[in-house]
Amino acid sequence: MFRRYGVYHLPPEGAAWARFATRWLGWDIDAGAPADPLPRPPAEDIVETPRRYGLHATLKPPFHLAEGQTPEALAAATAALAGRLAPVQLEGLGLARIGRFLALRPLGDESELNALAASCVRDLDAFRAPPSEAELARRRARRLSEAQEAHLARWGYPHVMELFRFHITLSGALEPDTLAETEDRLSQDLTPLLPKPYMLDEIALVGEMDDGRFRMIARYPLTGA
Secondary structure, three states, X not given: OOOEEEEEEOOOOOOHHHHHHHHHHOEEOOOOEEOOOOOOOOOHHHHHHHHOOOOOEXXXXXXXXXXXXXXXXXXXXXXXXXXXXXXXXXXXXXXXXEOOEEEEEEEOOOHHHHHHHXXXXXXXXXXXXXXXXXHHHHHHOOOOOHHHHHHHHHHOOOOOHHHOOOOEEOOOOOOHHHHHHHHHHHHHHOHHHOOOOEEEOEEEEEXXXXXXXXXXXXXXXXXXX
């Protein structure tokens, strides 16, 4: 049913900030369907790129399933991993620029969060098929550093382990004027809704559908000590 799989953190469905941000992007990853539009939706070119992924933070980047593995085994392993991982409490979430993108980033110490993401990358890696030559070429076209190249070769993605940065993407790459205008609007409409503190207490298995959009397969509570 799915072309690729990934492990994400999906914000709580009932939170006001998550409902706004889901409608902002226009794709409900939990329902696997378009979200109800905002009364004043953003321009298409602002959210077209992140829309297909839905409102999420990547923990283990999307991958093709390895030969001999099954979706059922991946789901069972993800559930077992969640049972070993403890929830992570952050000081909160804040709106931030990442280059030309806008995203939500953690406030305060991120060490426990980074360790959680590393566990997702490492402990589920037996389910990941090696990247194709075309995918490797596409990644390397961005002039990877030595560390990024090493992670691409080992983990199939350059921005993992010590290079990981937790973020919930809210825009594509924007021109300076559009970036400033969009940041102003999100500062007014979204920032007052953001949680402080913020508890990350679930991980989710997600799948990429044939149209390139992602949907939630299952959420798993973090119940480890």
